[in-house]
Amino acid sequence: MSASWTQKRDRFGGLGVYTVIYLAFIYGPVLVLPIFSFNDSIYVAFPLKGFTFQWYEDMINNPGMLAALMNSLKVGGTVAVLSTILGTLAAKAVTRYRMPGRGPVVGFIMLPLVIPEIIMGIALLVMASTGGIPLSLLTIGVGHMLLCVPFAMVIMISRLEGFDKSLEEAGLDLGETPWCVFWRVTFPLVLPGLVASLMLTFTISFDEFILAFFLAGTDVTLPVFIWSQLRFPQKLPGVLALGATILTVTFIMITFAEWFRQRGDQLRKVS
Amino acid sequence: MSDEHIISIQGVSKEFAGVKAVNDVDLGIRRGEFFSLLGPSGCGKTTLLRMLAGFESPTRGEIFIDEQAMSAIPPHQRPVNMVFQSYAIFPHLDVRGNIAFGMRKSGLSKSEVNARVEEMLEMIKLPGYASRGATQLSGGERQRVALARALIKEPKVLLLDEPLGALDKKLREQMQLELRALQKRVGITFVFVTHDQEEALTMSDRVAVMSKGRVLQVEGPMGLYERPTTRFVADFIGTMNFFGGTVREAANGTASIDAGPLGQVRAATQDEAFTVGAEIVVAIRPEKLRLTFEAPGPAVNVAEGRMGPAAYLGDRSHLYVHLTGRDEPVAVAMQNEGRSAVGIDQTDQPVWLSWADDAIVLLPDE
Ligand SMILES: Nc1ncnc2c1ncn2[C@@H]1O[C@H](COP(=O)(O)OP(=O)(O)OP(=O)(O)O)[C@@H](O)[C@H]1O
Ligand SMILES: [Mg+2]
Numbered sequence: 001m002s003a004s005w006t007q008k009r010d011r012f013g014g015l016g017v018y019t020v021i022y023l024a025f026i027y028g029p030v031l032v033l034p035i036f037s038f039n040d041s042i043y044v045a046f047p048l049k050g051f052t053f054q055w056y057e058d059m060i061n062n063p064g065m066l067a068a069l070m071n072s073l074k075v076g077g078t079v080a081v082l083s084t085i086l087g088t089l090a091a092k093a094v095t096r097y098r099m100p101g102r103g104p105v106v107g108f109i110m111l112p113l114v115i116p117e118i119i120m121g122i123a124l125l126v127m128a129s130t131g132g133i134p135l136s137l138l139t140i141g142v143g144h145m146l147l148c149v150p151f152a153m154v155i156m157i158s159r160l161e162g163f164d165k166s167l168e169e170a171g172l173d174l175g176e177t178p179w180c181v182f183w184r185v186t187f188p189l190v191l192p193g194l195v196a197s198l199m200l201t202f203t204i205s206f207d208e209f210i211l212a213f214f215l216a217g218t219d220v221t222l223p224v225f226i227w228s229q230l231r232f233p234q235k236l237p238g239v240l241a242l243g244a245t246i247l248t249v250t251f252i253m254i255t256f257a258e259w260f261r262q263r264g265d266q267l268r269k270v271s
Numbered sequence: 272m273s274d275e276h277i278i279s280i281q282g283v284s285k286e287f288a289g290v291k292a293v294n295d296v297d298l299g300i301r302r303g304e305f306f307s308l309l310g311p312s313g314c315g316k317t318t319l320l321r322m323l324a325g326f327e328s329p330t331r332g333e334i335f336i337d338e339q340a341m342s343a344i345p346p347h348q349r350p351v352n353m354v355f356q357s358y359a360i361f362p363h364l365d366v367r368g369n370i371a372f373g374m375r376k377s378g379l380s381k382s383e384v385n386a387r388v389e390e391m392l393e394m395i396k397l398p399g400y401a402s403r404g405a406t407q408l409s410g411g412e413r414q415r416v417a418l419a420r421a422l423i424k425e426p427k428v429l430l431l432d433e434p435l436g437a438l439d440k441k442l443r444e445q446m447q448l449e450l451r452a453l454q455k456r457v458g459i460t461f462v463f464v465t466h467d468q469e470e471a472l473t474m475s476d477r478v479a480v481m482s483k484g485r486v487l488q489v490e491g492p493m494g495l496y497e498r499p500t501t502r503f504v505a506d507f508i509g510t511m512n513f514f515g516g517t518v519r520e521a522a523n524g525t526a527s528i529d530a531g532p533l534g535q536v537r538a539a540t541q542d543e544a545f546t547v548g549a550e551i552v553v554a555i556r557p558e559k560l561r562l563t564f565e566a567p568g569p570a571v572n573v574a575e576g577r578m579g580p581a582a583y584l585g586d587r588s589h590l591y592v593h594l595t596g597r598d599e600p601v602a603v604a605m606q607n608e609g610r611s612a613v614g615i616d617q618t619d620q621p622v623w624l625s626w627a628d629d630a631i632v633l634l635p636d637e
Contacts, residue, residue, distance in 0.1 A: 164359060175376060
């Protein structure tokens, strides 16, 4: 009985077919992006025409798109740094100190993870307009912070929970000041978590649409800009070129992050 | 405070949210001795040790190390180092990085520090391990690295919190001997926390037995075993049979006591004044009882009973004897001198127990 079971599993069965279909479903559309970004036609349709760099030239020569890209990088970078700092501090408080009301506080910080973004978008917009706050990149950034802090906090809590508190005490015990212990012990050990948090929060902010759409003033972020371009068919290939570029950069970043995470896991196995 | 004491703990208490983890402890630890804190789980050993290292501050009282009050001195400036129960080896550093961690401010050059690290590796019998990653060490090796990392600092006192707890029995016994030999060689005062009484007795010059935050008795291993002063200590160290008793006569350092099933016993009274009529506890160790299958000759200290269950332990057997007028059987340890263990499978045989006058310990009734 058990022998035939294993034989069956060795063969390329239904599960294998499912896997292939699944992967094709996920990555097929994504791969279409770079392919059409080199296609010499404004219509995104098979059969492919010829090979061209024209859309990449269009992308570089489109000041609106570049401005939106810069806005997104600015907002994403700032949000990533700030939310990682806040998330780390909150995670440290939650994991290190026994404090009253810890459960509810953590619950409230995590709540934006489950509130529909459209609700948050409307709520923030109402707040901004009743408070007389002009819409700008700043309001977008504040909205993104609400989304990103919980993620940063979750990542850092899992990092700090696997962190033996006596490592820091050992540092003190061996004659280092608390400040030096932070740099020689704590920081190197939480670094993989910090990197993971920076990358995740940056990505969340970078491709966030709904809040950015509600909270944008005259300066828009890239997703909002791309959405506005979709009304003009001739602009589509330029968007594809941008998409392909972002895809490549993201792929490189994720590979790097994964390498970093695995290194961190190896370290954690000891402590 | 006398200067034979490197550590002097004076009236120290520590409360956590109303719980007294350490309760009014006075303790002097002598220069160069191997001192153990022994007690059951939760009795406050770690808390007391952490107050010495500076990770907790006393709620009341003061700690002096080498005649210097410690209350205002943070952990990184205290002349003590600690070996943590979890070893706390830095996972991002190799063995050399771990051992040299505390040498940054030593004023030694890099090559001098490396030479010191090599010396330490030699001492802990791990030569050639300098560039091993912390991840690649076994439990016993980590324990040694943690020891070297602390000893390279040449502290006045080394604090060890159950450093052998995570090791298997054989390695543990080996490390006990090594640690003891190392301590004698370097001459540093060791304060060693353990809940294993056998470990404390084998390794220490003196032991403080703790219970519920208090220190009950401080003494050398033999004194602790042979002359416990409280029922708790008598029970915690080794095995002990306890009997209720009433003092009938007391004079010239000996007392005659009516000890129920044991009959009339005589015992040397230590310094305590036992007044006639007082209720006290009579205690006797299993190996100090002699078991015979015939009535012994005319002796004062003898009790008759019936053989109960027995446990064969190889080198010796633990026999249990029922005495009339007592529910709990009396434990008797018997060396298995021949190859057929005496007392096994002889349930219900009549037996006699006898003992020497000085075998009995008298304890206050609590
Ligand atoms: N940081 C703390 N906060 C609150 N209570 C504590 C804290 N540390 C220790 N305690 C309490 O103080 C008492 C003594 O703890 P301690 O760790 O000193 O015991 P121990 O003798 O080392 O026990 P074990 O052998 O289990 O390690 C325990 O009741 C413990 O719950
Ligand atoms: Mg402890």
